[in-house]
Amino acid sequence: MPISHATISTTEDIVRPTLVEVSLARLRDNFHAIKEYVAPAKMMPILKANAYGHGLVQVAQFMQELGADYIGVAVLEEGVLLRQAGITIPILVLGGVLGNQIPHFLNHDLTITASSIAKLQNIDGAAKELGRIAKVHLKIDTGMERIGVHYYNAEGFLRSSLACQNIFVEGIYTHFANADAADLRHARLQLQRFQDVLSFYSRHGVERPPLVHAANSGAVLQLPEARFDMVRPGIMLYGVYPSDVGRSVIVKPALTWKSRVVYFKVITPGHPVGYGSRWQTDVATRAVTVPVGYGDGYFRSMSGSAQVIIRGAKYPVVGAISMDQIVVNIGDDSAYNDDEVLLIGETNGTSITVEDLAAWAGTIPYEILTNINTRVPRLYME
Numbered sequence: 019m020p021i022s023h024a025t026i027s028t029t030e031d032i033v034r035p036t037l038v039e040v041s042l043a044r045l046r047d048n049f050h051a052i053k054e055y056v057a058p059a060k061m062m063p064i065l066k067a068n069a070y071g072h073g074l075v076q077v078a079q080f081m082q083e084l085g086a087d088y089i090g091v092a093v094l095e096e097g098v099l100l101r102q103a104g105i106t107i108p109i110l111v112l113g114g115v116l117g118n119q120i121p122h123f124l125n126h127d128l129t130i131t132a133s134s135i136a137k138l139q140n141i142d143g144a145a146k147e148l149g150r151i152a153k154v155h156l157k158i159d160t161g162m163e164r165i166g167v168h169y170y171n172a173e174g175f176l177r178s179s180l181a182c183q184n185i186f187v188e189g190i191y192t193h194f195a196n197a198d199a200a201d202l203r204h205a206r207l208q209l210q211r212f213q214d215v216l217s218f219y220s221r222h223g224v225e226r227p228p229l230v231h232a233a234n235s236g237a238v239l240q241l242p243e244a245r246f247d248m249v250r251p252g253i254m255l256y257g258v259y260p261s262d263v264g265r266s267v268i269v270k271p272a273l274t275w276k277s278r279v280v281y282f283k284v285i286t287p288g289h290p291v292g293y294g295s296r297w298q299t300d301v302a303t304r305a306v307t308v309p310v311g312y313g314d315g316y317f318r319s320m321s322g323s324a325q326v327i328i329r330g331a332k333y334p335v336v337g338a339i340s341m342d343q344i345v346v347n348i349g350d351d352s353a354y355n356d357d358e359v360l361l362i363g364e365t366n367g368t369s370i371t372v373e374d375l376a377a378w379a380g381t382i383p384y385e386i387l388t389n390i391n392t393r394v395p396r397l398y399m400e
């Protein structure tokens with residue numbers, strides 16, 4: 019299904035000056051760069067948490083249009099939303115499943131992650147009751163200790179999966195804890211454990227499920243042996259690297275976060291800024307107010323370190339970041355109401371990256387992206 023332009027917001031629809039621009043060109047380039055690098059492996063773009071803040075439905079429509087083989091989401095509701103939006107390609111829900119959720123998976127043709135023998139039996143029973151065949155990927159825990167059957171108990175799990183009459187075991191997968199690390203010893207250990215589990219199929223002369231997969235972004239970048247039949251890139255699809263190692267595929271950020279100057283004033287000594295009066299100036303200085311805050315996902319913990327770009331130059335955010343507003347010290351420079359303010363983005367070689375915000379907030383790029391919330395409109399740029 020081609021991308022429906024009715025779902026793409028236009029500038030005229032958006033009145034709020036604080037917005038996220040998603041570059042479809044960047045998403046397309048990143049998608050193709052990864053796809054070419056991992057070929058002939060298939061690709062399952064990971065779209066959990068509102069597509070890492072980029073907009074779940076719009077990114078899914080675009081991925082489908084680009085020819086993605088599969089889509090991965092974290093929770094049932096994300097999958098249902100995509101089906102309701104008309105996404106027809108296969109969707110795997112990566113998280114654990116509870117008994118009362120199974121009929122919803124079946125009714126919306128969502129692929130289920132089975133992470134224990136008991137859950138396999140639940141799924142098999144529910145599918146039988148509904149007269150359906152459930153599509154399942156088996157989850158093996160090779161060293162993440164989150165969900166999945168431990169690699170050292172996997173034999174019985176795989177055996178029971180073969181006995182389920184109402185289940186199609188389409189896939190089997192595992193997940194790396196350290197594939198983005200400089201030290202790949204634990205990742206290689208996980209890979210070895212996974213390969214040992216997979217040897218069950220050849221040892222018993224049983225056909226392996228058609229979709230074996232393991233690689234997140236870190237493994238795509240650093241562990242070519244972990245590609246198997248399909249890869250599961252998340253953050254790198256959006257043009258952000260999972261860590262500072264591994265640049266074997268070049269991807270570029272798809273997201274720009276912008277606002278506008280809404281107020282200008284001069285601040286004089288003895289007049290501290292913001293809640294808690296945490297900052298004041300020694301000399302009279304110009305300042306502007308920008309309508310963004312932690313209520314949008316602009317972390318309060320960045321107070322004292324955050325910077326923004328106005329008219330091509332970087333300036334510090336001063337005082338505590340409020341829920342809805344920040345104050346920027348522009349010194350002796352000029353800025354006017356309506357001037358564009360870049361929170362994440364680049365202009366003429368000056369940039370503020372997701373990594374910068376993560377460093378200021380004391381977190382990782384993933385958390386910055388997934389916290390830009392729905393109060394911030396998304397605009398999709400061709």
Ligand SMILES: *Cc1c(COP(=O)(O)O)cnc(C)c1O
Binds near residue numbers: 112193254
């Ligand atoms: C989130 C996730 C991914 C993608 O991880 P990135 O580091 O963003 O590439 C892949 N697989 C599973 C199971 C995940 O939970």
